Amino acid sequence: MDNIITLLTSFDTDYMFVILLGLFFTVGQLLEKGTALKQNGIHLFHTVLLQAGYIVLNIALAFIFVLVFDWVSADKIGMFNQFEIPYILKIGIGILALDFVGYWAHRLNHNWHLFWRLHRVHHSDTKMDSSTSFRAHPLDVILDNASVIFGGILFGLDLNIIILRWVIYMPLFVAHHTCYTFPKWVDDFFGKVFATPNLHKIHHHQDQEYTDSNYGNIFIIWDKLFGTYKELAVKDIKYGLIEFEEPSNQQSLYLFVSPLLNFKKNDK
Secondary structure (H helix, E strand, O other): OHHHHHHHHOOOHHHHHHHHHHHHHHHHHHHOOOOOHHHHHHHHHHHHHHOHHHHHHHHHHHHHHHHHHHHHHHOOOOHHHOOOOOHHHHHHHHHHHHHHHHHHHHHHHHHOHHHHHHHHHHHOOOOOOHHHHHOOOHHHHHHHHHHHHHHHHHHOOOHHHHHHHHHHHHHHHHHHOOOOOOOHHHHHHHOOOEOOHHHHHHOOEOOHHHHOOOOOOOEOHHHHHHOOOOOOOHHHOOEOOHHHOOHHHHOHHHHHHHHHOOOOOOOO
């Protein structure tokens, strides 16, 4: 088991992320039979530009993660460092705990106006494909990383668990934002516990009733427990937000400055 953990945490997650994005993006183009290749290429271009700032910030974030979790381990900070627990159990509970914190952080992004201004950039996409995974304002990405740091400190997790959680979540995270619909049996079987791609797509519906639902990252159980779970056929989803429907509002510069603009939520 130690060898498996070592192997998984030794992956270069940046390369892994790029490979997954490329794989899912290519499959998406094949399923669309290349009919929207030019449009998808422009879409990808503006999304990549939006993430340029985060690519630079990522170096600083990685340094911060190492410092914080070295401190957590050295000074025995957090809940799970106050008593002995088998490491494999600590990994399982730790990933579950991080997802619980992530659920509430995600809800806060939707319900606190200042955070929503940043987070709505991720919801601006009127056409879902794998590149939507990294369509996010750099400051929103920093907030997302801050929630992971908070959860890691609170529960006393080490850097390996943080990395392992990301390695496990990454394929699902990219799959969440693909342009294709998964078979119904995936939701019927896995959707009882996990946030399947089809369930996450509901979260990107333009209707705020659905936008403010299905917040779970890995697990959908939090939504079922706390009353934010919704079901809807993927074919009935209209992606994006009204204020971003104009093609000019899909450009990277507009997306980057859009948190400075005051839009009311599309509550119904």
